[in-house]
Amino acid sequence: MATLTWDQTAQRFYETGVDRGVLYQLDETGEYVDGVAWSGLTGVTESPSGAESNKQYADNIVYLNLISVEMFSCTIEAFYYPPEFEQNDGSASPTSGVSVGQQPRKTFGFSWRTLKGNDTEGNLHGYKIHLVWGALAAPSEKAYATVNDSPEAITFSWEVSTTPVAVGTVLSVEYAPTASMTIDSTKVDPAKLAILEGYLYGSVSEDPMLPSPADVITIMASALTLATPTAPTYDNTDDMITIPAVTGVEYLIDGEVVPSGDFGPITANTLVRARPLTGYKFPTPVQDEWLITFS
Amino acid sequence: MVPRDLLQSILETIVDNVYFQPPPDLQMVYPAIRYERARADSAFADNVPYKTTKQYQLILISRSPDNLAFESLINLPMCSHERFYVADNLNHDVFNIYF
Secondary structure (H helix, E strand, O other): OOOOOOOOOOOOOEEEEEEEEEEEEEOOOOOEEEEEEEOOEEEEEEOOEEOOEEEEEEOOEEEEEEEOOEEOEEEEEEOOOOHHHHHHHOOEOOOOOOOEOOOOOOOEEEEEEEEEEEOOOEEEEEEEEEEEEEEEEOOOOOOOOOOOOOOOOOOEEEEEEEOOEOOEEEOOEEEOOEOEEEEEOOOOOHHHHHHHHHHHHOOOOOOOOEOOHHHHHHHHHOOOEEOOOOOOEEEOOOOEEEEOOOOOEEEEEOOEEEOOEEEOOOOOOEEEEEEEOOOEEOOOOOOOEEEEOOO | OOHHHHHHHHHHOOOOEEEEOOOOOOOOOOOEEEEEEEEEEEEEEOOEEEEEEEEEEEEEEEOOOOOOHHHHHHOOOOEEEEEEEEEOOEEEEEEEEEO
């Protein structure tokens, strides 16, 4: 039989800090793309609501206890915001430097990181990545004040509500729609976490994007299959590039996924990039981009 | 121009004799402003000091308690008067300024 113990060495965990805020825009295909760094993040306060008890009485007893749907909302506080956030905060920009207020607010995705520490490694023990989909910022107060005898910067604050997005059945498990997810670096496979962070924060060949909840679950929970990209070929007689068909690999030109087969004719030097599909990974090192020289 | 050089040039428009952390044996000419680094004030974001502002302590030293430089100093942005005292028959006005 196991005996419970408390506060053992290296088991005294805590959470602290907030950093690596990233803002993602929802595009017309439903993907959260164009991630930009949110510098100056001072706090994120999660404020889940709902899940309220609604007792039903019958036969002189509590017959059942119905629970309302749980909703995720949060408050983002920061010294400043990326200019891309203006469209999410009800501003339109007809030209650089001009912001028109009271415009439709756009849905966005958001991620941030908190640190997970313990008594032996301190704040370096690990971290949690928090992901939010379907976020909508409410109008918020901006209290501008005079410069006085102490150096204070305005702290902006936005209340964010969310609309859960579908998850569906992933790896034979059905999930309810969700707007939030948390990844604990101390518990997940570092290789899978690196893949997820490659999506979230971008890489040499990829722009930052927020994968869907189903994709995040697939990345983190499934066994990754090794896929090795093969190089595209170029025929300078007709200037066509042949994109190879490799299981688990998709190829991109100018950021757009291109199907296997002929692409072109090209009229200039063209960079072809490869990236693993969800559930696959590339061996390391691997060549995943090729510059096709037009001739 | 680094911020302290700019502060030095601003102070030199107020009085002719401006001394930054002078050595103890320096014979100062009055009226004068003697100033030194005091502290730095940091605002934190992203788990790092996001914005840091240096504070300087300025001392206006004058033989007259009504030196006009007082008005110029008190009207500088982010400047506050801390105290006044007399020592060695010299009037001292101590200011704190973030710059």
